[in-house]
Amino acid sequence: MTRLSNATLDRVPPAVARPGYDRAAMVPGVVHFGPGAFHRAHQAAAFDTLLGDDPRWGITGVSLNSHGVADALNPQDGLYTLALREAETDYRIIGSIARVLTGGERAAILAALAAPATRIFSTTVTEKGYCLGADGTLDMDHPAIAADLIHPREPRSAIGWLVAGLAARRHAGLPGVTILSCDNLADNGRKVGAAVRAFAQATDPDTARWIEQEVRFPNAMVDSITPATDDALRASTIAAIGMEDTWPIQRERFTQWVIEDDFVGERPELDRAGVTFTRDVHGYEAAKLRLLNGAHSTLAYLGLGLDHATVADAMADAGLAAFIERLMREDIAPSLSPPSGFDVPAYIADILARFANPAIEHKLSQIAWDGSQKLPYRILDTLRDARAAGRPIDRLTISVAAWLRFIEHAAATGQRITDPLADRLLAHGGDWRAILAMPEIFADLSADASFIDAVGRARAALADPRGFA
């Protein structure tokens, strides 16, 4: 079957939107670490829109740990299909990614990072990709960081690569760049900035000093629900575009990207693609992370316990949906300091409607990944704030207990879980107290008797899978 590529692009039917710009004239201005589904559904689509006006914002993708994206996209000249799912599905060909490099292509990655045209290094490497400890600073003992500290010129971690790229730019006499984290971490820009500085300080103090003058790390909030690619999407994409695309991407139509206005040199005019630039992202970011992602993780662990498969299935369970809504309105919303004009009740209503969207098959098992990395930002920060303000934490501890039960169930039935701490979590198995005692997840709460008692009560309630109600 014909496959999507530059040579076949003009055979795509007119109903499918495609790059309206000359891809041959596109110059990569962004090096992006982690060109997975979330990046390709969201940021790459925004740059694709911008490229219609300005050819200087093409993307070089870097996949440090796998070949899958490079193998799928490079034979397609970086092109892929984005399906926007609502009652109707719209298909759009995205052209902003010029090529995808893999971790072994060291010289090419370094050349991209140190190219004069590059002005942004961006990342979607997931929470675990930053190698941070529970206090949010770089974990110098993390195996990938420890190895990169010994061999900083042959990095394997994202942080090691960012610093290697900055050092190469400094040596070449080039200006600095903006480092733009697009992951679901509270204060993502500040955290990446601190991690990059700490790594540079330990390996290359001259570059660390240069970074202070030449590099910015804006915070950013990114939001769009992006279910993993499945066979149904592959098949419907072939029907829509009339040819093969080995890795199409799907997302809901809703999309939001709020970026702190703190760039080095010229800022891409992403506002043309719907991006909001603001001095303070914090209010947006906390609202999204605590409400949407906090509810998502809670739905995932409670819903899997009730044998639901997708977010929409779980939302069709009236008792579960009611619990999630109360959690959001009564327990999470009071912890927020939204920007002026931000209507929290309406925002919650929109999230609930997005979760219920039947056109989106978002697997709870996908959201359940990496709970040890996600819960601190999604639930524990809210829980700490609630306690400090004297509010009840019963429903928030249900989220923690549902995650514990998910691990206990996996351990008891011999199932694997996807989590960087999987081995240790499963080894603790039924000993939930041992899991709560892990400071790398629970930090101060790991030795907090009243928190542990509260989780114990929630866990006992969840002996009945509907015990949340």
Ligand code: CS2
């Ligand atoms: C989800 C997020 O997989 C998950 O953990 O909660 O990926 C979520 O869909 C996005 O953050 C929405 O913007």
